[in-house]
Amino acid sequence: MCGIVGYIGKQETLPILIEGIKRLEYRGYDSAGIAVINDKGELIIHKRSGKIVEMEKTLPDEKNFNSCLGIAHTRWATHGEPSTTNAHPHLDCENKIAIVHNGIIENYKVLKKNLQNEGHKFNTDTDTEVLAHLIEEVYDKINDFHKAVNEALKLVEGTYGLVVISKDEPQKIIAARKGSPLIIGVGEEENYIASDVAALVVHTKNVIYLKDNETAEITKDSFKIRTLANESVAPIVKKINWDISMIEKGDFDYFMQKEIYEQPDSIENAFRGRLNDELNTARLGGVHLNPEQLENIKQIVIVACGTSWHAGLVGEYMIESMARIPVKVQYASEFRYRDPIIDHKTLVISISQSGETADTLAAIREAREKGAKVMGITNVIGSTIARETDFGSYIHAGAEIGVASTKAFTSQLTVLFLLGWMLGRMRLLTPEIGAKYGDELKKIPEKVTEIISYNDYIKEIVEASPIPENALYLGRGINYPVALEGALKLKEISYIHAEGYPAAEMKHGPIALIDENMPVIFIAPDDYVYDKILSNIEEVRARKGKVIAITNKSCDGIKDMADHVIFIPKTISLLSPLLTVIPLQLLSLHYALAKGCDVDQPRNLAKSVTVE
Ligand code: AGP
Numbered sequence: 001m002c003g004i005v006g007y008i009g010k011q012e013t014l015p016i017l018i019e020g021i022k023r024l025e026y027r028g029y030d031s032a033g034i035a036v037i038n039d040k041g042e043l044i045i046h047k048r049s050g051k052i053v054e055m056e057k058t059l060p061d062e063k064n065f066n067s068c069l070g071i072a073h074t075r076w077a078t079h080g081e082p083s084t085t086n087a088h089p090h091l092d093c094e095n096k097i098a099i100v101h102n103g104i105i106e107n108y109k110v111l112k113k114n115l116q117n118e119g120h121k122f123n124t125d126t127d128t129e130v131l132a133h134l135i136e137e138v139y140d141k142i143n144d145f146h147k148a149v150n151e152a153l154k155l156v157e158g159t160y161g162l163v164v165i166s167k168d169e170p171q172k173i174i175a176a177r178k179g180s181p182l183i184i185g186v187g188e189e190e191n192y193i194a195s196d197v198a199a200l201v202v203h204t205k206n207v208i209y210l211k212d213n214e215t216a217e218i219t220k221d222s223f224k225i226r227t228l229a230n231e232s233v234a235p236i237v238k239k240i241n242w243d244i245s246m247i248e249k250g251d252f253d254y255f256m257q258k259e260i261y262e263q264p265d266s267i268e269n270a271f272r273g274r275l276n277d278e279l280n281t282a283r284l285g286g287v288h289l290n291p292e293q294l295e296n297i298k299q300i301v302i303v304a305c306g307t308s309w310h311a312g313l314v315g316e317y318m319i320e321s322m323a324r325i326p327v328k329v330q331y332a333s334e335f336r337y338r339d340p341i342i343d344h345k346t347l348v349i350s351i352s353q354s355g356e357t358a359d360t361l362a363a364i365r366e367a368r369e370k371g372a373k374v375m376g377i378t379n380v381i382g383s384t385i386a387r388e389t390d391f392g393s394y395i396h397a398g399a400e401i402g403v404a405s406t407k408a409f410t411s412q413l414t415v416l417f418l419l420g421w422m423l424g425r426m427r428l429l430t431p432e433i434g435a436k437y438g439d440e441l442k443k444i445p446e447k448v449t450e451i452i453s454y455n456d457y458i459k460e461i462v463e464a465s466p467i468p469e470n471a472l473y474l475g476r477g478i479n480y481p482v483a484l485e486g487a488l489k490l491k492e493i494s495y496i497h498a499e500g501y502p503a504a505e506m507k508h509g510p511i512a513l514i515d516e517n518m519p520v521i522f523i524a525p526d527d528y529v530y531d532k533i534l535s536n537i538e539e540v541r542a543r544k545g546k547v548i549a550i551t552n553k554s555c556d557g558i559k560d561m562a563d564h565v566i567f568i569p570k571t572i573s574l575l576s577p578l579l580t581v582i583p584l585q586l587l588s589l590h591y592a593l594a595k596g597c598d599v600d601q602p603r604n605l606a607k608s609v610t611v612e
Contacts, residue, residue: 002088002102003027003074004182005199006163006173009190009220014065017072020192020199022052023247026255026401027196028606029074030082035089035098036070037170043098047087068220069170071163071193073100076606079108080125090129092136093120096167099135101128102195103159103180104611111155131156135164145169146217149176150228153215159358159611161195161210176215176228180610181356181384184208184216184223186237191218197380198399201242208235209382238382246399255600256402256493260585261452264445266407267578269396270414271441280434281425282418287375288391289347294426297347300325301340301372303332303363304351305609307405307488308412312351313481314577315416321574322424322437332363333612346372349419353400353408354608355383362612364388377415379408393419403605404492406585409485410448410578417441417575440572444579447569451582454566458583461548461564462590468519471496472510472545473584474503475523476533482523482577486584493599494592503529503536514545521587522562523580526552527573537561550583 003024007016017034032055033047044065048055052074073088080086089098105111108127111134116122120133134155139148145166153160159179165172175182175193185192185200185207193216194200200207208223210216214233217224225233252258259266276283287294300319302312309331316327330340332350336359342348348367352360355378364374364385376389379397386392395411417437425434471490475483484500491498501510503522514520520540524533530551540547541561549562552570559565566583592599 002076002195003029003199004071004100004102004161004163004193004195006071006175006193006218007190008069008173008218009187010068011190012065013067013070017070018052018056019202020194021072021074023199024074024196025052026198026403026600026607027074027076028403028601029076031075031084031087032073033075033087033089033100034070034072035100035165036065036067037165037167039066041167041170043095043167045089045091045098047084047089049082049084049087069165069173071098071100071165071173078104078611079127086124086126088128090124090126090132092132094136097132097136097139097164099128099132099162099164101131101160101162102610103161103178105130105156105160106158107156127158131162139166145172146174146215146224146226147230149174150215150226150230153228163193171219173218174215175210175218177210178212179358182210184210184218190220191223193218197240197242198247198401201240201247202244205240206237207240208237241381242399247401254402256404256406256589259400259402259407260582260589262398263407263410263452263582264449266397266411267414267448268445269398270411271418274418275438275441277438279425280431280438282422284393284415284418284422286391286393287419287422289373291426294423296345297325298345300327300347300349301342301367302327302329302349302351303335303360303367305332305357305359307409307485308351308353308360310481310485310488311409311412311416312349313484314413314478315349315420317478318417318574319420319423322420322429323427325423332357333359335363336366340366340370342367342370342372344371344373348372348374349377350374350385350389351377351412352385353379353405353412355380355385356608356610357385358610358612361385361388377412379411402600403602403607404489404588404599409581413578436572440575444571444575447571447579448582451568451579454583455586458566458586459590461566462587462594464564465519465546467591467594468496468517470513470518471498472506472513472518472520473498473500473523474506474520474536475500475580476503476529477527478573478577479523479525479580482580482584485581486521486523486588489585489588490591492605493588493602494595494597495603496591503533506536507539511539511543514540514543516544516546519546519548521584522547522549524549524551524555524558525573525576525580526554526570527576530555534558534561548587550580
């Protein structure tokens, strides 16, 4: 989604802004722009549709900027086509005020009409331009920039993370947040503002998370925070625990590749310090429920989107199997509109890598309103979901920059496993079974390392046949959601159409698609449904489909049935998705690279979807 960076201080602004928005490229965008006020007090705007490098190429000589204050933006179109005109920053009538904005102004049509009646002239199709004119209108009357932004925003319905500068007050940046994240980076004689810590981490680790309905006036050595109702708020400076290596590719060519390879560590980080070897259980410090409350949970509802939703589906198997508590998994976007049946005996678990997904956030609010306790499983520390849930557990995967989620998925599975195991031990799981779970979990990172070492073999499989136009992913039981995840990964980064199904469902429809051009990827570990899957493989072979099977070394009979077999180490069924998904991630990576696709920034996608 859109990205924002702002700077005020002692350094030349332009390189900081450009570097900052480049750090946010991974979020997805279609155009980029900057606004700076130079030492002559001129407001300079530069924007272009397309990639940031395109904008850079057309910049006037950098030295001419001489500016220590500026804002920048990457836009992901919502209102108005992706174009240079619609790119941010947007201006008021007098070209004095420049604004960049993430989010959606829902009542922009009414506001626009009123402003046009007052004589304002509009140049773009965006909702954001309305904000520039609205602030201008109020500012002209009250002549206090910060207050004018506050007053203008009281008239606005919708969501925003926005940053505004004015030629008339060139020593300050005004920022405001409602529903779209903004973080102030605190420096010495300089301050930053960004929509994502990835843009700040090279400059400072001291940050202030703006909350909804707060606005900030930032100068080079101060920041005043107020609520929309004009009450002043004491800023709380927090330390971020990211370092620069997390947001750089290092020895890898792509972030997605780096993140796939990081999984032995990221999985271990998700369970490190959370194993209680004495009681053979997990210890999730963030789960603030007493034993009585935990035991009283009558149902669990998991809400999430995309890959996180797939993690939820695996979590359903894990928790039901270990704790025998009924679990439902719902798309967050559907949950909020279906008047869900939940009460104080329901534990709602929201899963989100970014912690900013608008639909998941709305589902959380709906659940809390209905009296449920909500747990958050998130990656980004201090994110909105982490703050708006009653309690939660971080997955500690580190920065995930590739748009296609990989390491966050396996870390989410790890935390869901810990949760199911912990709930199970509080109910009916014996210490012996608990001990076995702990032992198996500890072996997972090493097994993931082994699977990653098959990378070249997986690449050969991709190169062995023409690139397909379609693919089918089939799995059963706890590996059915892995089939969905494999198909999503392939779609997202290679644009190959792919579907995931429970293997037995194939004969109820998808079998009609199978011919010699259709690769069918079977996830068939050596478990209680293995024999059933073999029959499904036969059905595909009988129709000349190409079979790629992922199975365990103990199942070498499958070699005669499949075109390609990827043998992976064995684990218990409940942990098998942590292993079976790795070859699928590598398969999609190599298909995408073979097609020449941009794996880190696939078309049309955004890393965190902060609009409904
Ligand atoms: C994952 O590869 C996707 N890009 C996407 O489906 C993502 O999982 C979804 O948008 C949810 O994001 P979240 O985990 O940050 O809430």
